[in-house]
Amino acid sequence: MTTVIEVQELHKRYGDKIAVDDVSFRVDEGEIFGILGSNGAGKTTTVECVEGLRRADRGTIRVLGLDPVRDRAELTQRLGVQLQGAHLPEKLRVGEALELYRSFYREPADPATLMAALGLDSIRNTRFGKLSGGQQQRLSIALALIGNPRVAVLDELTTGLDPRARRETWRLIEDVRARGVTILLVTHFMDEAERLCDRVAVIDSGRVVALDTPAALTKRAAAELGVERATLEDAFVALTGETTDVH
């Protein structure tokens, strides 16, 4: 297996506050790798360093063999990014946004194919400001994929979506992976991680407290709790609860 993302001993602080204390993980090609953590655990800072939006204080990061800060120009060509929250001008139409972003990349995907795959055809002339939360999310996934990236970082993908839209989005992500795209998924929804991720890193207070498959984590949690079957949420609560005392 080729390693696509490698993070080693990442450390980042803002003033007195340590956001990321010591985070290391590797993501293999074709994986959906989850980063789980409560709000403020350091997961967004971690992926922002991976995306090159922030400079790490210490540690090394390689994405497709590139340094996110030094090789920024090349990385932006090859890494698809979906950020939390809205990020397009309100009056820009769906089709226009895709055409615009397509022009940014060397070897872009076909906007028509992406629009069809993400169900954006019927809203191609709708302005961004008039889209529902689910529609905005689907557009931002399309924009993350328009550059034909081999790796995509998806941050809080389904926050604010209704259950139906969440399930549809999950199916989309599985389709994307089926096309050979490696995915780094940031989430605090355990059911989402359990459903989608091959492996997850649980981050608490800026440290990786567990790194394994969801199945292994739930099995271990069940054993520790003395129950027959535990969910990933049980495992998460057990893992992150403990470390608060240790720190």
Add this chain to the structure above:
Amino acid sequence: MSTDALRRLTASEFTLFLRDKVGPIFGVLFPTALLSVFGNIDFFTDPANGIDGQPLLYTYTPILVGFVIAMLALNTLPPTLAGYREQGVLRRLRTTPVGPARVLGAQFAICLGTALVAVVLLLAVARFAFDVPLPRQPLAFALTALLAALALIGVAVLVAAVTPTGKAANAIGSVLFYVMMFFAGLWLPIQAMPAVLRHVSEATPLGAAVQALTDASAGHWPPAWQLLVLAGYVVVTALLGIRLFRWE
């Protein structure tokens, strides 16, 4: 970075600028409409009521040129740029090969290009519909207008840099617009201001600009200090803007 991306980005920003309507209506059409209203009032066209034996309409033409520049810079750029930052548009662009700086470049180009069109329209209507002579020192006029546009764009970027939201930037931009237009003589021409007000006016970018444009219209080069005031605003706002503006 392909030129196609740059062209598309600028075209896209221009489409949004048109959809927003503020710039085209208040920056391009409104000043010429105001000129046309003044031009149809005898008080403005009778030299007997004017300054230095010229009809008031002659005095107001450079003031309306200042209006065009101030409206386009102060009422469209701050809300757009601060709004883009607030909504994460600039942050999203940071993750693409294009980056956010080029959006600012596109915005400046649109502001300057639109101002050029609006000033040419204004001067043409003034000349052909109302017999206001074209600037007799065109080079000085063009240079002053360019410096004024750059100075006001600099002020606009500063406003966008220090305000957290698009709405706040819009409010501050509008207030600055009225203050600057006052010192540019929209309500009381600079020549008619009391000495104290006139001195304050000379120190404001639009006041200095209108005085220099008035000189150029009459056929002579403005005093160097007026152009230096404008150039000073350009340099200071550019340096501060670069220091203070944040993508996020």
